[in-house]
Amino acid sequence: xxxxxxxxxxIASSDITPESVFLNRRDLIKASSSRAAAALGLSVVSSGGAxxxxxxxxxxxxxxxxxxxxxPYEDVTQYNNFYEFGTDKSDPAQxxxxxxxxxxxxxxxxxxxxxxxxxxxxxxxxxDLEERIYRFRCxxxxxxxxxxxxxxxxxxxxxxxxxxEGRFVEFKTLYRRAEMRGTRSFTxxxxxxxxxxxxxxxxxxxxxxxxxxxxxxxxxxxxxxPLRLIVPWKYGFKSIKSIVEINVTAKQPKTSWQxxxxxxxxxxxxxxxxxxxxxxxxxxxxxxxSSIFNPNRVPTLxxxxxxxxxxxxxxxxxxxxxx
Amino acid sequence: MSLSAGxxxxxxxxxxxxxxxxxxxxxxxxxxxxxxxxDPAKRLMQGTGEWGLRGLALVLLAAPLAQRGWPALxxxxxxxxxxxxxxxxLHLLLFAQVYVGWNGTLLVEELKERPYVLVGFSAWxxxxxxxxxxxxxxxxxxxxxxxxxxxxxxxATVLAWLxxxxxxxxxxxxxxxxxxxxxxxxxWRVRRAQLRAR
Numbered sequence: 001x002x003x004x005x006x007x008x009x010x011i012a013s014s015d016i017t018p019e020s021v022f023l024n025r026r027d028l029i030k031a032s033s034s035r036a037a038a039a040l041g042l043s044v045v046s047s048g049g050a051x052x053x054x055x056x057x058x059x060x061x062x063x064x065x066x067x068x069x070x071x072p073y074e075d076v077t078q079y080n081n082f083y084e085f086g087t088d089k090s091d092p093a094q095x096x097x098x099x100x101x102x103x104x105x106x107x108x109x110x111x112x113x114x115x116x117x118x119x120x121x122x123x124x125x126x127x128d129l130e131e132r133i134y135r136f137r138c139x140x141x142x143x144x145x146x147x148x149x150x151x152x153x154x155x156x157x158x159x160x161x162x163x164x165e166g167r168f169v170e171f172k173t174l175y176r177r178a179e180m181r182g183t184r185s186f187t188x189x190x191x192x193x194x195x196x197x198x199x200x201x202x203x204x205x206x207x208x209x210x211x212x213x214x215x216x217x218x219x220x221x222x223x224x225x226p227l228r229l230i231v232p233w234k235y236g237f238k239s240i241k242s243i244v245e246i247n248v249t250a251k252q253p254k255t256s257w258q259x260x261x262x263x264x265x266x267x268x269x270x271x272x273x274x275x276x277x278x279x280x281x282x283x284x285x286x287x288x289x290s291s292i293f294n295p296n297r298v299p300t301l302x303x304x305x306x307x308x309x310x311x312x313x314x315x316x317x318x319x320x321x322x323x
Numbered sequence: 324m325s326l327s328a329g330x331x332x333x334x335x336x337x338x339x340x341x342x343x344x345x346x347x348x349x350x351x352x353x354x355x356x357x358x359x360x361x362d363p364a365k366r367l368m369q370g371t372g373e374w375g376l377r378g379l380a381l382v383l384l385a386a387p388l389a390q391r392g393w394p395a396l397x398x399x400x401x402x403x404x405x406x407x408x409x410x411x412x413l414h415l416l417l418f419a420q421v422y423v424g425w426n427g428t429l430l431v432e433e434l435k436e437r438p439y440v441l442v443g444f445s446a447w448x449x450x451x452x453x454x455x456x457x458x459x460x461x462x463x464x465x466x467x468x469x470x471x472x473x474x475x476x477x478x479a480t481v482l483a484w485l486x487x488x489x490x491x492x493x494x495x496x497x498x499x500x501x502x503x504x505x506x507x508x509x510x511w512r513v514r515r516a517q518l519r520a521r
Contacts, residue, residue, distance in 0.1 A: 290421070292363065
């Protein structure tokens with residue numbers, strides 16, 4: 001018997017709620033109701049950020065195995081290295097609220113055929129967002145598993161059409177002294193603004209993520225709002241936060257930690273258990289949260305477990321020399 | 324000394340021990356209430372190490388102060404020394420548990436490849452016999468050799484300072500301050516030895 005499909009002529013296909021929005025409706029409702037409550041002058045429980053993170057529409061990651069190992073939201077957002085706000089792990093969560101993230105402009109230039117700017121609305125709504133559950137490994141030998149929300153950097157770069165001579169991509173973080181108390185300290189060690197860079201093939205790799213959110217919501221300031229980079233096979237300091245400038249260059253760009261301490265921090269910074277940091281071993285990492293009696297020490301994987309996807313980029317390269 | 328007026332020694336002892344263990348108590352409470360964050364081991368190692376260094380400075384300060392007419396610190400030097408040993412032993416235990424996972428091969432590797440671990444461990448080893456011979460009985464049994472043995476505190480201090488200096492990431496300020504303090508305290512002894520030799 002032929003099945004009859006039900007068609008309601010009063011509903012246009014453009015009215016249909018996208019599946020990702022439908023699946024995240026509770027987060028969206030929570031976000032909008034807390035904003036409504038704030039507008040009515042009712043107190044809103046704040047995560048400490050300048051504004052409550054808003055829900056985002058995205059396609060969920062299908063990696064259920066890694067989903068079981070997620071680091072709690074509390075730890076992801078309260079334990080950060082963001083020296084612009086202070087060098088203690090708890091400083092960014094306490095002080096990053098001072099940073100204004102709206103309006104926000106990202107200048108894209110250098111060796112591109114279509115230099116221009118992206119504004120906050122462009123990065124939030126101009127790309128299809130995906131959830132990517134990635135391992136995040138700090139050079140300090142602690143790690144987390146975080147469900148990032150974003151889009152491939154390749155998609156962004158394609159819009160600006162890098163020239164053939166472009167071999168590297170350079171990134172810069174916001175530097176606003178008035179809003180970043182860590183930059184006003186006379187013992188601050190970094191030559192602001194914070195800078196990072198990738199080789200063009202690393203930048204165009206499908207794993208490399210322009211990240212606008214985590215745990216289904218926009219990034220809290222301390223995690224690098226409104227836009228940060230995530231390169232999961234490299235040490236965390238490569239995943240530059242609060243980006244305001246992206247340039248395609250012909251020469252390898254200077255990067256902040258490499259400038260500060262070249263014997264300890266290299267340009268590539270690929271996660272590698274065989275290449276120790278001068279002052280500590282990189283064989284193991286503490287998967288957070290870690291406790292005294294259950295330190296959660298796990299062996300560090302080559303390329304942070306992404307060897308299969310990225311090892312090819314470094315074929316024939318001496319990983320000890322180019323750390 | 325002003326403290327001894329009417330206060331029995333055992334009361335003073337308890338007070339001093341309590342004061343010495345206060346930082347440890349605070350750290351334990353912070354640990355228990357989750358205030359040390361998701362990576363508490365690191366904060367605890369910093370805390371135990373810091374207080375160990377301060378204890379060391381106080382222990383070395385006892386003799387110079389006594390010479391100047393303030394014998395209080397000297398009277399409680401043994402307690403200070405034992406408490407400092409407790410802090411640095413906890414520091415070492417944390418390292419073994421969280422960073423090395425009680426793995427013998429890994430420990431040997433750390434000792435061979437990381438100078439700051441080697442000097443830190445050596446500093447603890449130098450302090451161990453001092454803790455073990457801290458009792459009155461041991462002092463009587465060792466006689467003159469007790470004093471000689473307890474001079475190990477001087478190399479222990481140098482090793483402990485090197486441990487701090489080599490650990491510093493970008494902030495050598497702290498190491499320099501302790502360096503000045505320890506240098507001063509050790510130089511006082513050099514001077515005293517010179518004066519005695521005359």
